[in-house]
Amino acid sequence: xxxxxxxxxxxxxxxxxxxxDSQGSFDIDSFPQTWVLEEMSLGLSGETVTxxxxxxxxxxxxxxxxxxxxxxxxxxxxxxxxxTFLFNKSTINTVLVLNYDSETxxxxxxxxxxxxxxxxxxxxxxxxxxxxxxxxxGLFFTRIE
Numbered sequence: 202x203x204x205x206x207x208x209x210x211x212x213x214x215x216x217x218x219x220x221x222d223s224q225g226s227f228d229i230d231s232f233p234q235t236w237v238l239e240e241m242s243l244g245l246s247g248e249t250v251t252x253x254x255x256x257x258x259x260x261x262x263x264x265x266x267x268x269x270x271x272x273x274x275x276x277x278x279x280x281x282x283x284x285t286f287l288f289n290k291s292t293i294n295t296v297l298v299l300n301y302d303s304e305t306x307x308x309x310x311x312x313x314x315x316x317x318x319x320x321x322x323x324x325x326x327x328x329x330x331x332x333x334x335x336x337x338x339g340l341f342f343t344r345i346e
Contacts, residue, residue: 227325232264235260235261235262236260236261236262236263236342236343237258237259237343238255238258239252239341239342241341242331242341256275257273257275258273258275259273259274259307259340259342261299263286267286267287268283268284269285269286269299270282271299271307280306281307282303282305282307283302284302285300287300288322295322296322297320297328298318299320300317301317303316304316309330309337309338310331311332311335320342326343328344329341
């Protein structure tokens with residue numbers, strides 16, 4: 202229960218923090234979109250890693266036909282997952298829902314849904330997700346295109 206509370210507080214802090222969109226903001230409804238992993242929080246330890254210290258590089262590309270590709274590159278391997286996506290918009294927040302074609306290690310989630318990954322849109326340039334509630338990494342993506 203404490204893990205879920207910590208993750209909720211983390212998401213609220215990230216979602217409610219003021220963001221500097223002066224570097225340019227993007228229209229969430231324009232495609233293609235390219236998102237890159239910029240930061241990772243390491244579970245409940247509170248430690249974060251960025252840039253070259255990340256254990257791998259991840260990219261999510263959202264295409265205008267509703268398909269996506271997610272790639273993960275490490276020093277010795279590369280993985281890719283595909284599927285369809287949608288933005289689930291509510292009065293509280295907007296969630297990017299990735300529906301994978303099949304189970305893959307690329308999915309970072311505590312959900313029991315084996316082929317679904319959800320990321321919260323914290324600004325037009327930022328996504329947050331991961332498996333922090335179950336002591337996994339929190340993932341923070343930045344839109345570059």
